[in-house]
Amino acid sequence: MTESNGVGSKPGRRPRQSKTKEAILASARTRFARSGFDTTSIRSVAADTGVDSALVHHYFGTKRGLFIAAIALPADPAEVLEPVAAADNDDLGRALATAILGVWDSEDDEAVIAAFRSMNASGDTTLIGTFLLQVALRDVAKRVDSPVGSALERVNLVASQMAGLLLTRHILALEPLASMPVARVVDWVSPILQRYLTGPMPDGSD
Amino acid sequence: MTESNGVGSKPGRRPRQSKTKEAILASARTRFARSGFDTTSIRSVAADTGVDSALVHHYFGTKRGLFIAAIALPADPAEVLEPVAAADNDDLGRALATAILGVWDSEDDEAVIAAFRSMNASGDTTLIGTFLLQVALRDVAKRVDSPVGSALERVNLVASQMAGLLLTRHILALEPLASMPVARVVDWVSPILQRYLTGPMPDGSD
Numbered sequence: 001m002t003e004s005n006g007v008g009s010k011p012g013r014r015p016r017q018s019k020t021k022e023a024i025l026a027s028a029r030t031r032f033a034r035s036g037f038d039t040t041s042i043r044s045v046a047a048d049t050g051v052d053s054a055l056v057h058h059y060f061g062t063k064r065g066l067f068i069a070a071i072a073l074p075a076d077p078a079e080v081l082e083p084v085a086a087a088d089n090d091d092l093g094r095a096l097a098t099a100i101l102g103v104w105d106s107e108d109d110e111a112v113i114a115a116f117r118s119m120n121a122s123g124d125t126t127l128i129g130t131f132l133l134q135v136a137l138r139d140v141a142k143r144v145d146s147p148v149g150s151a152l153e154r155v156n157l158v159a160s161q162m163a164g165l166l167l168t169r170h171i172l173a174l175e176p177l178a179s180m181p182v183a184r185v186v187d188w189v190s191p192i193l194q195r196y197l198t199g200p201m202p203d204g205s206d
Numbered sequence: 207m208t209e210s211n212g213v214g215s216k217p218g219r220r221p222r223q224s225k226t227k228e229a230i231l232a233s234a235r236t237r238f239a240r241s242g243f244d245t246t247s248i249r250s251v252a253a254d255t256g257v258d259s260a261l262v263h264h265y266f267g268t269k270r271g272l273f274i275a276a277i278a279l280p281a282d283p284a285e286v287l288e289p290v291a292a293a294d295n296d297d298l299g300r301a302l303a304t305a306i307l308g309v310w311d312s313e314d315d316e317a318v319i320a321a322f323r324s325m326n327a328s329g330d331t332t333l334i335g336t337f338l339l340q341v342a343l344r345d346v347a348k349r350v351d352s353p354v355g356s357a358l359e360r361v362n363l364v365a366s367q368m369a370g371l372l373l374t375r376h377i378l379a380l381e382p383l384a385s386m387p388v389a390r391v392v393d394w395v396s397p398i399l400q401r402y403l404t405g406p407m408p409d410g411s412d
Contacts, residue, residue, distance in 0.1 A: 129380050132380065133380065152381070152382055153382050153383070156381075156383035157394055157395075159370075159374050159380060159383075160367070160370040160374040160375070160383065161367055161370050161398075162370065163369075163373045163374050163378075164366040164370020164373065165366045165370070167366070168366040172335050173335070174338065174362050174365060175335075176358055176359050184408050188408055189363075192367075192398050195398070196394070202390050
């Protein structure tokens, strides 16, 4: 499908195209928030919008691409977390801290704050949960399910520490945390994340 | 000063009284956000509002009382943190986790969310920082300044973990964290807070 000739070539095409895109994204937000990432299909989003699935694929590629567009992420989590996938289990905490804190530091604080605020706006909280657990941390979760069934609990706690760092370092800008070199923040939180991921459970199992 | 006869007794008294109160609280928010807790005086807030200091004292008691009213806290941090003051330094992490998570659990999630949202609304972020570092965690900070100069860094990190728990457990309601018994959350985070408060610094000093 060529770039310039996908949908028609009347003068009004561009505005209409962006209207359709927006409508698809709105349907996607509703679907993902209601049903989660796994059970939402491109087809259902297309049907809700009254367009063909092929058009959704054309605009957004995969379901993951659609999701990332729907929540307006500044970076693709798969790329950000590539070094985490390559890390040993003993080094997961440091790999995660390095990857995530690195992205936040590479963005303008303004961009990070805008993304957080828009995700945190009315009603979208389910989307953030879906993103954190079913997209961003899903591959990590698969690796830390020991004892069996503990993965989600472990990954929830990692999310709590990282969300708190986003809030206090970038949004509230607490000092000295906001001005701390990223390497020092990584040094502080790596053992914490590691403990959450592979340390003993509160009841003593591990 | 009697309750029912402080300011006058015309029929219009109550609405005017509450207008004055609101004006004082607005001035207080501006002052606290701009100058922090320590350098803000009751007198300056009264002057900004165009009322007498005595009236501010009458409505809100101490400066701490004014601050708590200004940020609409559901509980007085001094009361909440009383058991923390009584705890040994080795047990600070557990005492803090128990006290803070306990308050959040005792409130409706709605109330916690509303307080968070209103504090997090446009421009009020400095107020939250002031509250966390200069009011809520100030006494704890005095006890963990080892090596000298590390207290604020330690307390910032505690704030990051607790803010993240508020966000993920109560606002995003991530599962299983949102439904976890509070005692289990305390078990998870107590050693984390303790490490931040009294553990080794990233550079190896302690």
